[in-house]
Amino acid sequence: MLLLNSPAQQSLNVALSDLEKSGSPDEWAFIHRLDRNFLTDGFLTLLAHYENTKTYDVGQYSFPYPSLNDWIMHADEWDKSMRKATADIDPYSMLLFDLRQHFEKQLKIFFRRARTSTGIGTPNSGSGWFLVFVGGLSRCLVMRFTWFESSPQVKVEWIIDEPRAAFDVWPTIKKFDNKARNYLKEFLQSGHKIIIHRGVFIHVDRRHDINVFGPSIDTLLLAEILAQEVFEREVQLDSALEVGCGSGLLTCSLATHAKGLTELFAIDSHFGSVSCTHRNLSTLADVTRNLKSYLLWGDFRSDLFTRKFDLVVCNPPYLPLPRHIQSANPHVPDYFAAVGGTRLLKEVIQSAPNILTPRGRMLLLTSSLSLPETLSYIPSTCEYSQPLGENGYRVSFEVEAVLNNPEWKSFLLQERNLEDDGGLYFHTLHPIWITLRH
Amino acid sequence: MRRTVILRFRDMTVEDGGTIEEHTSLLTRYSQVWWGWWMRKHETPPRSLFKELSHEIERESGVPGFWFDVGRMMLYHGNMVDIAVAPPGRKLSSPDPQKSPSYYHRGEYPAWFLLNALEEVKFSDYEFQYFGFPSEPEQEETRKHMINLPVPSLEQLKKFDVTLWVVKFQKVK
Numbered sequence: 001m002l003l004l005n006s007p008a009q010q011s012l013n014v015a016l017s018d019l020e021k022s023g024s025p026d027e028w029a030f031i032h033r034l035d036r037n038f039l040t041d042g043f044l045t046l047l048a049h050y051e052n053t054k055t056y057d058v059g060q061y062s063f064p065y066p067s068l069n070d071w072i073m074h075a076d077e078w079d080k081s082m083r084k085a086t087a088d089i090d091p092y093s094m095l096l097f098d099l100r101q102h103f104e105k106q107l108k109i110f111f112r113r114a115r116t117s118t119g120i121g122t123p124n125s126g127s128g129w130f131l132v133f134v135g136g137l138s139r140c141l142v143m144r145f146t147w148f149e150s151s152p153q154v155k156v157e158w159i160i161d162e163p164r165a166a167f168d169v170w171p172t173i174k175k176f177d178n179k180a181r182n183y184l185k186e187f188l189q190s191g192h193k194i195i196i197h198r199g200v201f202i203h204v205d206r207r208h209d210i211n212v213f214g215p216s217i218d219t220l221l222l223a224e225i226l227a228q229e230v231f232e233r234e235v236q237l238d239s240a241l242e243v244g245c246g247s248g249l250l251t252c253s254l255a256t257h258a259k260g261l262t263e264l265f266a267i268d269s270h271f272g273s274v275s276c277t278h279r280n281l282s283t284l285a286d287v288t289r290n291l292k293s294y295l296l297w298g299d300f301r302s303d304l305f306t307r308k309f310d311l312v313v314c315n316p317p318y319l320p321l322p323r324h325i326q327s328a329n330p331h332v333p334d335y336f337a338a339v340g341g342t343r344l345l346k347e348v349i350q351s352a353p354n355i356l357t358p359r360g361r362m363l364l365l366t367s368s369l370s371l372p373e374t375l376s377y378i379p380s381t382c383e384y385s386q387p388l389g390e391n392g393y394r395v396s397f398e399v400e401a402v403l404n405n406p407e408w409k410s411f412l413l414q415e416r417n418l419e420d421d422g423g424l425y426f427h428t429l430h431p432i433w434i435t436l437r438h
Numbered sequence: 439m440r441r442t443v444i445l446r447f448r449d450m451t452v453e454d455g456g457t458i459e460e461h462t463s464l465l466t467r468y469s470q471v472w473w474g475w476w477m478r479k480h481e482t483p484p485r486s487l488f489k490e491l492s493h494e495i496e497r498e499s500g501v502p503g504f505w506f507d508v509g510r511m512m513l514y515h516g517n518m519v520d521i522a523v524a525p526p527g528r529k530l531s532s533p534d535p536q537k538s539p540s541y542y543h544r545g546e547y548p549a550w551f552l553l554n555a556l557e558e559v560k561f562s563d564y565e566f567q568y569f570g571f572p573s574e575p576e577q578e579e580t581r582k583h584m585i586n587l588p589v590p591s592l593e594q595l596k597k598f599d600v601t602l603w604v605v606k607f608q609k610v611k
Contacts, residue, residue, distance in 0.1 A: 029527075080533075082525060083522040083523060083524070083530060083533065084492065084522075084523070085485065085488035085489045085491070085492040085521050085522075085523040085549075086489050086492050086493065089525045089526070093525075094525055094526075094528075097525050097528065098528070101528070104531075148535045148536055148543075149535070149540045149543065150540065150543065151535045151540070151543035151544070153535065
């Protein structure tokens with residue numbers, strides 16, 4: 001669970017404590033009512049709170065489910081019991097009611113907005129799957145949507161605890177019943193890849209968005225850090241740039257939540273990614289009315305921009321290539337370029353003094369496989385910090401381009417400490433903030 | 439005389455008669471239809487009344503109710519077999535979109551009534567007496583004198599600025 005104790009999370013925590021003391025869920029409901037862009041993560045507050053207390057007893061009220069997961073999985077039946085006129089409703093149930101209603105409202109708004117731009121369903125016929133990441137990335141809700149006329153219906157089918165990859169369904173699929181297993185196979189074969197995180201809806205059409213990267217767990221990690229360290233703290237930003245926008249999760253997060261943002265740039269060397277980001281951004285039209293956004297197709301170079309930005313984000317390729325692969329392939333194949341090499345990482349880091357405003361910050365991601373060289377790229381005029389400390393965030397390593405290349409894989413295993421855990425591979429992600437040294 | 443509720447409605451988002459038409463067509467198709475109760479801003483959902491009605495529904499497999507179209511001054515009689523009520527201060531989306539007219543789908547309402555019958559009736563076929571105005575509890579004192587008085591006409595009923603009346607009724611013909 002990623003919890004960086006932002007003021008917004010602290011407010012929710014105070015609202016929860018308030019409920020325990022006074023029995024009133026009003027403060028909690030008030031925070032959700034103000035959260036029109038669905039930034040707050042109430043699941044995170046509940047998980048953080050009850051992980052500490054190790055109990056679901058709230059004062060005189062007792063949480064009727066053994067865990068939050070259990071409640072989520074049975075929320076439909078629970079909701080029916082809440083709707084009974086004869087039900088005795090305690091304040092804690094009200095809190096859960098507000099959380100669920102806010103969450104469902106968000107999902108329904110997204111599906112209505114996205115239906116025309118993405119083709120994810122026609123009235124009475126469309127259905128499909130999507131993933132929602134909540135609880136500071138500690139829960140991935142595997143959800144199904146169906147359309148009834150123009151009304152989307154949504155239901156949680158499964159929960160993946162502590163997901164270590166964006167589509168980390170296979171390791172847990174054995175726990176599913178046959179029906180759910182068939183549903184999930186359908187999901188993994190579906191043409192639509194939909195991920196929702198912190199009020200942002202990202203759709204990748206596998207049939208048309210060929211070779212569009214993400215959203216991956218890497219990008220989700222950066223999005224969660226942005227949410228907790230920038231958006232929830234209401235950091236004022238005038239301008240922002242994403243280098244390598246992929247399917248657009250970070251660009252759309254900035255467009256939706258960045259306080260005061262007036263200009264947003266995103267660049268990718270792959271035209272399909274620019275197009276996919278544009279489509280996802282266009283579903284936010286009513287949220288981003290006052291924002292000027294510029295999507296650029298081409299290679300990022302440190303001298304590309306003659307202007308500066310308050311925030312630069314980048315999830316670059318960070319996998320070091322063995323020397324002979326580098327030299328033998330001057331024209332590196334596309335799939336290598338998307339994940340391999342540290343050229344872009346170096347270029348972006350070294351451009352920091354040129355593209356950051358005096359108050360500007362750069363957030364980028366690297367891996368335990370390339371951390372030493374990443375830090376060595378940081379110019380002497382800059383300083384860095386690691387929001388997750390030196391422990392980072394351990395995730396699965398499922399880069400097919402590497403796993404299918406014995407030389408590259410062996411290089412990472414032997415020289416870069418790629419972890420081999422009985423045939424499953426892991427590495428640690430290290431987000432890094434870079435600022436100008438004053 | 440039996441106690442029940444009369445709910446106010448009007449064809450606001452559909453053509454004249456459309457509200458009833460949409461409900462009855464779903465009723466024909468599914469044998470049941472959800473009716474969303476909208477209320478005015480100054481009203482409060484009468485939770486204890488809904489609770490009593492729910493108990494009655496459980497005991498008697500349904501409770502009769504009336505629906506008053508204040509636009510066309512028409513009265514309908516129906517049978518309620520379930521009630522869904524939002525927690526205090528909250529609203530609910532349709533409990534089952536399939537069994538509710540599509541114009542409701544984006545809305546949220548303080549309560550929903552599941553009906554298994556709905557038909558037009560004549561006001562003159564019934565005798566009604568005022569029994570309460572529970573959605574405006576602060577007006578209770580000023581309306582106290584109305585309790586147990588006959589409801590002489592739909593016109594008088596309409597004058598009360600509420601969307602829910604509690605009445606006693608009996609059929610006269």
